Amino acid sequence: MTLLSHEQYCEALIRETDRMRAIVRGADLSARVPSCPEWDLGRLARHVGGAHRWAEHIIRTQASAEVPDEDVPNAASPDGDDPAALDAWLAEGAGMLAETLRAAGPALKVWSWAPDQSAAFWTRRMVHETVIHRADAALAAAVEYEVDPAVAADTIEEWLEIVAFSAAAGDPEALELRGAGRSLHLHATDVPDAEWLIEFSDEGFTWRHAHEKATVALRGPLADVLRVFYRRLPADSDRVEVLGDAELLDFWLERASF
Numbered sequence: 001m002t003l004l005s006h007e008q009y010c011e012a013l014i015r016e017t018d019r020m021r022a023i024v025r026g027a028d029l030s031a032r033v034p035s036c037p038e039w040d041l042g043r044l045a046r047h048v049g050g051a052h053r054w055a056e057h058i059i060r061t062q063a064s065a066e067v068p069d070e071d072v073p074n075a076a077s078p079d080g081d082d083p084a085a086l087d088a089w090l091a092e093g094a095g096m097l098a099e100t101l102r103a104a105g106p107a108l109k110v111w112s113w114a115p116d117q118s119a120a121f122w123t124r125r126m127v128h129e130t131v132i133h134r135a136d137a138a139l140a141a142a143v144e145y146e147v148d149p150a151v152a153a154d155t156i157e158e159w160l161e162i163v164a165f166s167a168a169a170g171d172p173e174a175l176e177l178r179g180a181g182r183s184l185h186l187h188a189t190d191v192p193d194a195e196w197l198i199e200f201s202d203e204g205f206t207w208r209h210a211h212e213k214a215t216v217a218l219r220g221p222l223a224d225v226l227r228v229f230y231r232r233l234p235a236d237s238d239r240v241e242v243l244g245d246a247e248l249l250d251f252w253l254e255r256a257s258f
Contacts, residue, residue, distance in 0.1 A: 004154060006106040009123040010098045012151050016130040017094035020048065020137055021087045027141035028142055029081045034139050035232050041140045045086055046077040048133045052093040055122045060100045063111045064178075097126060114165060126154045135232040147221060149191045152222045156186065156196065156229055160207050164254045167204055173255040177205050185214035186229065188222035198252070216244035 004012065029042035036044060050069070057063070057072045069075065078085035106120035114121055131147055132155065139147040145154075167174035179200045188194035197210040218225055220240030227233035228240055235242055235249055242249055 002152060003124070004152070006101070006120065006123060008150075009127050010101050012127045012148070013098050013101075013123070013130065014094055015148075016127060016134055016151070017048075017052070017090055020045070020130060020134040021090050023134070023137045023141050024090065024141060025083050027083070027137075029083060029086070029145075031140045033136050035115055035136045036209060039136075041137060042081060042086065044133055044140065045090060048130055049077055049086075049090045049093045050075055051129055052090075052097045052126060055126050056097040057095070057124055058099045058110055058112075059097075059104050059108065059119050062108065064113050066113070067111075081223045094130075100243050114162075124154070124158060128153065128158050130195055131155050132230050132232065135227055135230070139232065145227065147223050147226065149188075149194065152226045153188075153191065153194050156226055159230060159256070160198070162258050164205070166258045171257060175204075176255045177252065178202055182245075183212075183214035183216075184248060184252055185212065185217040186225055187211070187217055187219045188225050189219055191222045194222050194225075216242065216243065216248045218242055218249060229256075 024041065024045050027041055029040065031041045033039045033041060033044050054067065054072050055071065058067055078089050101123050102117060104119045106118060106123065108119040109117055110119055110122070111117065112121045131151060134146050149234045163174055163177070167177060177200065180202050184198040186196040193209065194242045195209055195211050196207050197212055197214060198205055198207045218228060218235070218240060224233060224237070224239040228235050228237070231253055233239065235246065235253065
């Protein structure tokens with residue numbers, strides 16, 4: 001799997017936001033979000049739109065330090081439960097972010113919470129932020145969830161990077177992801193080469209693209225493997241298949257965090 005180009009990420013950002021907007025327009029904004037139980041659909045949409053505006057401000061101002069939410073102009077979402085107003089606000093924020101990213105280019109140096117201190121980090125991160133929260137929205141609205149294969153594969157890849165970063169930063173749960181002689185295989189059955197072998201050691205975990213026997217395998221359509229891996233779909237769902245030591249998959253899912 002390879003990274004998308006800067007322009008492909010910008011296009012994916014708009015496309016994913018448009019797909020989320022389609023859910024918001026046709027749903028009850030007070031519907032609870034099963035995967036984010038403290039939120040309703042309206043709050044979920046406002047979170048995504050706020051993240052877009054926050055990242056846009058960081059890039060546009062070439063911020064060298066974290067920006068408090070209250071310092072982001074025009075970040076406030078529309079009041080009330082009017083889906084049309086929220087839809088327009090989401091479209092505006094995503095459009096602003098994509099425009100600023102295109103003007104900046106991927107190499108622009110800006111603050112991020114990760115080792116990659118560039119606009120490229122935020123381009124990729126905001127696409128995946130939207131991809132996963134669209135999965136949340138689809139659950140709340142009880143609609144089907146699909147995602148472009150290249151984007152879905154890259155979302156899995158980035159999550160592995162984030163969990164590794166979290167462990168390196170000392171997160172106690174992520175640090176437990178160790179134990180030599182065990183491995184986890186992710187296998188998308190509908191996309192060629194969309195496979196990951198996660199191998200544990202006494203020091204932590206590593207991953208590579210491989211089709212090999214593992215302690216446990218998670219198999220299914222790529223969009224569903226992604227949702228299980230991000231805890232947006234239960235591992236015992238009939239949409240996927242778990243082969244081998246299911247407790248090891250649970251061990252990962254309980255501790256893979258940021």
